[in-house]
Amino acid sequence: MLLRNACLRRPAFTFEPALPTFYLMAIYPARVNERFRSPRHAGRIRAANGVGTAASFECGCFVRISLAVETASKLIRSAGFQTNGCGFMAAIADLIAEILAGANLTELHALDENEFDRAVRDSFGPLPAERMQCVDVVLEAARAALADHRSYLIEEFRGEKALICTCFGISEETVEAFISAKQLRTVEDVTAACRAGAGCGSCRMLIQEMIDQIQA
Numbered sequence: 001m002l003l004r005n006a007c008l009r010r011p012a013f014t015f016e017p018a019l020p021t022f023y024l025m026a027i028y029p030a031r032v033n034e035r036f037r038s039p040r041h042a043g044r045i046r047a048a049n050g051v052g053t054a055a056s057f058e059c060g061c062f063v064r065i066s067l068a069v070e071t072a073s074k075l076i077r078s079a080g081f082q083t084n085g086c087g088f089m090a091a092i093a094d095l096i097a098e099i100l101a102g103a104n105l106t107e108l109h110a111l112d113e114n115e116f117d118r119a120v121r122d123s124f125g126p127l128p129a130e131r132m133q134c135v136d137v138v139l140e141a142a143r144a145a146l147a148d149h150r151s152y153l154i155e156e157f158r159g160e161k162a163l164i165c166t167c168f169g170i171s172e173e174t175v176e177a178f179i180s181a182k183q184l185r186t187v188e189d190v191t192a193a194c195r196a197g198a199g200c201g202s203c204r205m206l207i208q209e210m211i212d213q214i215q216a
């Protein structure tokens with residue numbers, strides 16, 4: 001309850017703690033406090049070509065992740081975050097921005113939850129169970145930013161065949177052919193067969209829809 005109150009009292013887009021230092025130190029674990037007070041990726045990326053927002057129904061706070069991705073190499077040049085959330089949310093958002101900045105879209109493994117949970121634990125130690133929802137909200141915002149980037153690429157795309165997986169340049173036609181020929185039933189099967197879905201993961205929902213349609 002205390003955390004939630006502290007969270008709601010803070011104005012949007014600020015990282016100046018609204019509460020005295022000794023009070024924050026009592027609320028947040030030391031490593032969370034440290035990163036929350038000195039974030040490395042706070043703010044919106046100016047040349048962003050992927051922006052995603054997610055909000056918590058529990059505390060009402062939101063996180064926005066912005067990415068600047070180099071189209072040809074698929075390298076995420078920079079990543080930033082904005083939030084009106086608590087110190088946990090800000091620290092976790094800063095961590096994911098750090099993980100994303102410098103990563104290649106093709107190596108993100110659809111932002112594997114277990115990998116990210118491990119990274120959070122390694123950086124901050126175990127979080128209180130009630131703050132795990134901050135992790136979910138941050139991941140959702142990151143996924144939305146990757147999906148936004150994918151939409152941006154699809155809009156820019158001038159090729160003849162509709163693209164499904166922009167990370168690996170795999171067309172709808174190819175995915176369809178694999179699903180039908182090999183009787184594939186899951187997104188993981190499709191990924192194993194032709195790599196579609198193995199990068200940022202933002203095409204996985206579409207692949208699932210294609211499987212559902214073809215195998216109906």
Ligand code: FES
Nearest residue numbers: 165167199200201
């Ligand atoms: S669009 Fe990134 S994995 Fe398919």
